[in-house]
Amino acid sequence: DIVLTQSPDSLAVSLGETATINCKSSQSLLYNSNNKNYLAWYQQKPGQPPKLLIYWASMRESGVPDRISGSGSGSDFTLTISSLQAEDVAVYYCYQYYTLRSFGQGTKVEIK
Amino acid sequence: QVQLVESGGQLVKPGGSLRLSCAASGFSLSGYYMNWIRQAPGKGLEWISYIGSSGIPIYYADSVKGRFTTSRDTAKNSLYLQMNNLRVEDTAVYYCAKEDDQFLDHWGQGILVTVSS
Numbered sequence: 052d053i054v055l056t057q058s059p060d061s062l063a064v065s066l067g068e069t070a071t072i073n074c075k076s077s078q079s080l081l082y083n084s085n086n087k088n089y090l091a092w093y094q095q096k097p098g099q100p101p102k103l104l105i106y107w108a109s110m111r112e113s114g115v116p117d118r119i120s121g122s123g124s125g126s127d128f129t130l131t132i133s134s135l136q137a138e139d140v141a142v143y144y145c146y147q148y149y150t151l152r153s154f155g156q157g158t159k160v161e162i163k
Numbered sequence: 164q165v166q167l168v169e170s171g172g173q174l175v176k177p178g179g180s181l182r183l184s185c186a187a188s189g190f191s192l193s194g195y196y197m198n199w200i201r202q203a204p205g206k207g208l209e210w211i212s213y214i215g216s217s218g219i220p221i222y223y224a225d226s227v228k229g230r231f232t233t234s235r236d237t238a239k240n241s242l243y244l245q246m247n248n249l250r251v252e253d254t255a256v257y258y259c260a261k262e263d264d265q266f267l268d269h270w271g272q273g274i275l276v277t278v279s280s
Contacts (some may be wrong), residue, residue, distance in 0.1 A: 091266040101208065113212035137214055144208055148265040151222055152198065152210040
């Protein structure tokens with residue numbers, strides 16, 4: 052089974068600053084035949100279902116602001132939230148769909 | 164537009180059974196993989212099962228294998244999760260979610276299942 056480990060578990064960032072969340076996979080999520088990384092990122096606010104932000108590691112879902120971006124390849128991935136806004140307070144999860152499915156443990160983002 | 168609505172959640176005793184439903188609208192189940200994900204109170208997301216667009220394959224997380232069964236009714240455009248031999252640790256909000264090109268693009272609002280004596 053693929054295990055995703057996010058770091059940090061939580062972080063507090065000042066408004067307008069940058070939040071960076073890391074996700075490390077226990078095995079590569081890069082499928083060589085199509086050169087795609089089978090990783091997505093989700094945002095979950097209290098009392099709501101998760102919302103898709105990023106898929107294929109770096110493709111932004113329609114309607115997601117361009118200050119939210121995903122990067123990385125293979126086993127190491129990053130979600131970057133630039134110019135943090137109050138509306139970005141949430142828990143963020145990485146998710147792999149390379150083999151079966153699994154989530155990281157989540158990273159809570161708060162305002163400092 | 165795509166809508167997913169879960170139902171069937173309730174309080175059940177340990178060892179009991181429950182069937183969750185997920186009514187889909189705005190798309191046909193027969194064209195997409197569908198997943199069940201759960202979230203224990205105050206905890207993270209746990210993937211538990213998916214079913215292929217043709218009804219196969221069906222896979223489960225080890226935590227529910229042998230106790231939970233995923234199925235669907237294309238005529239009713241509905242997804243189901245039959246949960247048997249429920250344990251206290253199965254207490255969670257259960258979400259159904261649709262896949263698009265293998266990642267989850269739409270989620271239901273979730274339904275609470277409480278397992279307690």
